[in-house]
Amino acid sequence: MREGEHFSFNSQLARESQTFHPLRIRQSIGIGMMNRLPGPENLFQLYKHPRSFFYLLSWWGVILIGIQQAERWFLLPHVIARDTPTISLLGKTLLVGVLSDGVTASAGILLAMILALSGIPFCLFLERPPGSKRVISVYRRTLQWALILIGALFFISAMVDVSYYRLFHHHLNFPFFEYVDEAFQASWHHTESQGSNQTIAELAEAGSWLRYLITFFIILALTILTGIWGMNRLWSHSIFAYAQTTHFQFRAVLFAVPFAVGAAAWSPLDLPQAFTLQIDSTAYHGLAQNPILSASRPLQEYIRSQGKWTPAQLPRPMSANEALTLTHQILAPSARWPSLQFPLIKEQSSIPSFILPSRVNIILLLVEGLDRRFLGKILSLSNPAQEGTNLPSRISLTPFLDSLRQDSVYFEHFFSNGVQTTRGLLATLCSVFPRQGTAVIKSRNTHEYLCFPSVLQKAGYRTEMMMGLDSDIPGSRIFLARNGIEQISGGQDFPAGVERMGIGLTDGALLDGLYQRVAELQQEPEPYFLAALTTGTHHPFTIPLRHPEVRALKDQPDPYLAALRNFDLEFSRVFTHLKRDGLLTNTILFVLGDHGRHEPVGFTEGQRVAGHFSTPLFIWMDEALRTQLQIVPHTVTTVGSQVDIAPTILSLTAQTPNRTPFMGKDLSCLLIKNCLSDNRAYLSNMYDDAIGLADHQGVWWYAFDTGLLNHTDLDLQTPAKHPSLEEIDAAHAYRSMIGLYLTANTLIEHNRIWSWGQFDSPFTPPGDLHSVSPTRVSASTPGETHLLQYE
Numbered sequence: 001m002r003e004g005e006h007f008s009f010n011s012q013l014a015r016e017s018q019t020f021h022p023l024r025i026r027q028s029i030g031i032g033m034m035n036r037l038p039g040p041e042n043l044f045q046l047y048k049h050p051r052s053f054f055y056l057l058s059w060w061g062v063i064l065i066g067i068q069q070a071e072r073w074f075l076l077p078h079v080i081a082r083d084t085p086t087i088s089l090l091g092k093t094l095l096v097g098v099l100s101d102g103v104t105a106s107a108g109i110l111l112a113m114i115l116a117l118s119g120i121p122f123c124l125f126l127e128r129p130p131g132s133k134r135v136i137s138v139y140r141r142t143l144q145w146a147l148i149l150i151g152a153l154f155f156i157s158a159m160v161d162v163s164y165y166r167l168f169h170h171h172l173n174f175p176f177f178e179y180v181d182e183a184f185q186a187s188w189h190h191t192e193s194q195g196s197n198q199t200i201a202e203l204a205e206a207g208s209w210l211r212y213l214i215t216f217f218i219i220l221a222l223t224i225l226t227g228i229w230g231m232n233r234l235w236s237h238s239i240f241a242y243a244q245t246t247h248f249q250f251r252a253v254l255f256a257v258p259f260a261v262g263a264a265a266w267s268p269l270d271l272p273q274a275f276t277l278q279i280d281s282t283a284y285h286g287l288a289q290n291p292i293l294s295a296s297r298p299l300q301e302y303i304r305s306q307g308k309w310t311p312a313q314l315p316r317p318m319s320a321n322e323a324l325t326l327t328h329q330i331l332a333p334s335a336r337w338p339s340l341q342f343p344l345i346k347e348q349s350s351i352p353s354f355i356l357p358s359r360v361n362i363i364l365l366l367v368e369g370l371d372r373r374f375l376g377k378i379l380s381l382s383n384p385a386q387e388g389t390n391l392p393s394r395i396s397l398t399p400f401l402d403s404l405r406q407d408s409v410y411f412e413h414f415f416s417n418g419v420q421t422t423r424g425l426l427a428t429l430c431s432v433f434p435r436q437g438t439a440v441i442k443s444r445n446t447h448e449y450l451c452f453p454s455v456l457q458k459a460g461y462r463t464e465m466m467m468g469l470d471s472d473i474p475g476s477r478i479f480l481a482r483n484g485i486e487q488i489s490g491g492q493d494f495p496a497g498v499e500r501m502g503i504g505l506t507d508g509a510l511l512d513g514l515y516q517r518v519a520e521l522q523q524e525p526e527p528y529f530l531a532a533l534t535t536g537t538h539h540p541f542t543i544p545l546r547h548p549e550v551r552a553l554k555d556q557p558d559p560y561l562a563a564l565r566n567f568d569l570e571f572s573r574v575f576t577h578l579k580r581d582g583l584l585t586n587t588i589l590f591v592l593g594d595h596g597r598h599e600p601v602g603f604t605e606g607q608r609v610a611g612h613f614s615t616p617l618f619i620w621m622d623e624a625l626r627t628q629l630q631i632v633p634h635t636v637t638t639v640g641s642q643v644d645i646a647p648t649i650l651s652l653t654a655q656t657p658n659r660t661p662f663m664g665k666d667l668s669c670l671l672i673k674n675c676l677s678d679n680r681a682y683l684s685n686m687y688d689d690a691i692g693l694a695d696h697q698g699v700w701w702y703a704f705d706t707g708l709l710n711h712t713d714l715d716l717q718t719p720a721k722h723p724s725l726e727e728i729d730a731a732h733a734y735r736s737m738i739g740l741y742l743t744a745n746t747l748i749e750h751n752r753i754w755s756w757g758q759f760d761s762p763f764t765p766p767g768d769l770h771s772v773s774p775t776r777v778s779a780s781t782p783g784e785t786h787l788l789q790y791e
């Protein structure tokens with residue numbers, strides 16, 4: 001532009017593009033010719049001296065896409081190691097990933113352009129005189145800072161997501177936002193949280209992270225540099241050289257294309273999501289997801305779940321009447337349902353399987369993440385035994401639990417109902433299916449429930465619980481105190497000298513505390529219920545390395561193995577001392593996991609998804625009690641789950657109320673005979689945003705994000721199938737899990753599980769309540785998933 005010409009936006013951009021080094025546009029006879037583009041060594045100068053507004057945005061678009069693509073390429077080997085793909089599946093995954101990354105990159109650039117507008121007034125106030133030239137110059141400068149901010153956010157998002165994926169093989173999901181909120185609330189109230197303690201403990205294991213993160217940084221740098229180099233080569237093409245001339249309209253149309261694609265993808269059409277729905281593999285569906293887009297859904301669900309729960313969109317919606325009818329048929333088809341307001345309270349006449357000779361003590365040991373797939377496992381060490389040691393070349397992970405199985409009634413098809421400790425506690429203590437959203441113990445802990453510790457407490461039992469966590473689970477003390485636990489001992493309640501590692505007490509320290517408390521309670525005249533929750537098999541698996549086998553297993557890629565071996569050793573030691581000292585007389589011991597493993601481990605999709613729920617159940621009795629009842633140790637193949645624990649314990653202690661809202665069944669008959677062949681387990685999976693059902697046909701689960709129904713066998717050995725809802729068995733399983741899902745979540749939401757006011761004592765029938773039809777609920781439009789509205 002020659003001096004003296006009238007100023008315009010287009011001519012100003014053209015002039016700036018001519019003057020910026022190192023890229024210039026030579027103008028010769030009206031045709032724009034470009035110099036040879038610089039190599040990657042000069043890429044940082046490109047940021048300082050972008051030759052045009054459009055080039056600046058394109059440069060940053062490549063960076064934003066490169067950050068997201070780098071994460072996908074980095075995670076690809078991890079996913080391939082878990083599930084070998086076909087060429088078609090891999091190509092579709094990468095294609096959908098590029099489309100998804102383009103969506104978020106377009107949105108990020110658009111957001112930066114909007115943010116840059118907000119900085120103009122401030123900069124103009126500081127720099128005078130104002131004017132059109134100054135506005136353009138200031139906008140350029142603020143836009144660059146806005147783009148730097150967006151780029152930093154994309155980078156931080158990728159770092160957090162990659163780190164989370166390392167632990168759980170999953171993008172940021174609902175539990176992640178629960179932990180973040182816990183940490184924020186704890187910081188606000190100057191307290192500790194499990195999430196923050198776990199993060200601190202993970203960071204303390206810096207050595208295990210260093211190689212992982214360095215590899216990611218290298219792939220990130222190579223991806224971005226390659227992308228910018230390719231963009232430079234593309235811009236050298238004649239059509240892009242023509243776009244650098246004064247034809248502003250052409251440039252605007254050319255640059256608008258990616259924004260149009262991004263807008264279409266953000267629209268209700270949701271193009272990337274529509275493509276990913278066609279990817280049947282859970283692992284590759286997750287890899288195809290853009291981490292920012294995939295995190296937006298659980299974040300929205302977490303925010304919504306803090307308020308009012310709403311059901312998910314379903315391919316085959318279900319009315320309120322149908323959901324409640326199905327629930328009644330599944331839970332107790334022959335029961336009477338006396339309350340309209342609390343429609344799961346049932347009257348059920350049953351004959352006890354046997355009568356105990358006296359009031360027994362109950363010990364309930366909840367082992368963090370105890371996964372039954374690892375029981376009986378023998379691991380061959382990669383390094384031979386060192387000379388001068390007794391370390392074998394093959395190590396049995398759980399020799400004591402394996403021997404305990406031979407001395408107990410063992411349930412090999414037992415399941416947790418949820419994937420987190422809070423959900424496992426609710427299901428185990430209160431026989432209530434976990435809420436699909438923020439856990440009940442955290443968000444609905446003041447609602448009323450009939451939990452078996454309350455019943456035992458009213459019957460004269462001493463009720464206590466010990467937890468190894470140094471920080472309380474939010475809401476846990478309120479919930480436990482309201483529901484029958486008289487004394488709660490967390491990690492902070494133990495003496496200062498007790499051994500602590502990771503996120504709380506070591507398993508040995510907690511079990512020593514259990515021994516001491518059992519010895520004290522045995523001196524009391526009243527019977528007792530004592531629960532304990534371990535922490536050693538929880539991330540970051542920081543454990544003592546005193547035993548040589550534990551030290552050897554610590555070198556294995558999976559740190560859970562060493563933690564599980566350590567628990568087995570400590571449990572063997574304490575249990576042996578309890579028996580030797582006669583402290584388990586007239587006692588029934590329940591051993592189970594609060595859930596299966598957090599990490600999706602296994603060789604099949606069923607193992608990785610349903611493995612979250614694969615926990616064992618041991619029911620052990622002292623020999624004298626077992627002889628009197630003629631109970632022989634054996635393995636039970638019938639399906640059971642945590643909600644069955646409460647009715648089973650109350651049956652064994654002869655304290656079953658005449659009216660209960662329990663969602664589980666009494667398993668005590670299985671101690672002496674085969675029964676309950678039709679029992680089922682409802683599964684609530686917040687990691688994969690899914691619900692499931694385990695029955696005699698296997699494990700079914702429906703994923704809300706993919707819309708796929710999945711099926712595998714009870715032992716999780718066969719590859720997962722995706723049956724159509726047109727198939728009879730698949731349709732029946734789908735209707736059952738949806739009916740339980742809608743009924744349980746709605747009744748929890750509206751505090752209609754139980755009422756101590758209306759049912760003051762579970763042993764004394766309340767006022768006259770007429771029996772009603774299970775389907776007498778207020779009308780709702782057939783086919784809709786409205787909240788259940790009971791009369």
